[in-house]
Amino acid sequence: MEVLVEAAGAGEEVSAGSPHYDNVSASLLGGFVVIYSTKPLRVVRFEVDATFVLAVPKVKPPKGKTRLMREVLPREVSVESLVHNVGRAMALTAGLLSGDLELAGRGMRDAVVEPVRAPLIPCYREVREAALEAGALGVAVSGAGPSMLALVRGPEEASRVSEAVAEAYRRCGVEAETVVAKPAPGVVRVA
Known part of the structure; x- marks a missing residue:
């Protein structure tokens, strides 16, 4: 592997x-x-058995986006932030593995990366708040952004969260696509 x-x-x-x-x-x-x-x-x-709403804003990323998003990361992290993030990562993992999606959602709150990347992601705060208000259990930036993902309980919540997120982007003047997805099985065969 x-x-x-x-x-x-x-x-x-x-x-x-x-x-x-x-x-x-x-x-x-x-x-x-x-x-x-x-x-x-x-x-x-x-x-894992989980459902996510992916929100993909249709914006042109800057050249070298991943490198740029890495450059804004702090070089040093406080012990408090480290403890917070390790605990949240453990909560996310434990929640997904045990099927406790509320715990997994609480584990999606980052204290190091998202606070410095959020200002560079179109409509970050509006989309995050809309998803949570519509019933998302947790929200995070996907990779270096600008896409975001929300953990939801199932199809009904996915529909509500998708609509709320799309509306949040519209209010910001950004066109976006939402996709409901589950973790894929990966590559089935390598030739």
Whole structure:
């Protein structure tokens, strides 16, 4: 599994400047993927039953978007923020693995990355608030943005959250698409 992810990461490094193992492992393996080491690369994959609303604003990303979004990240993090984020990551993981979606949603609150990236993401606050008010259990930026994702209980909530998020983007003057999705099975066969 790791060999395949490393090979895909090498391709990602050529195109994006760094391997982004988190992106390629999720694309290849599907499900819920945790990378707990990069040297050596160690990946764990889990099946999860969760529904997400993806919100994709139709905006042209700046050249070198991923690099730009990495440059705004703080080089040092307070112990308080570190403890917060580790605890939230554990809550997200425990919630998804146990089926406790409320716990998983509470784990989607970041104290380090999203606060500095939010101002660079169109309608971030409006979309986040609209999704939560419509019943989303948690909201996060997808990767480096500008897409966002909301964890929901099921199809009924997904419909409400999709409509609320689309309306929030309209009020901001941004065209966006919403997609309801579940974690995919990943690559079924490698030829």
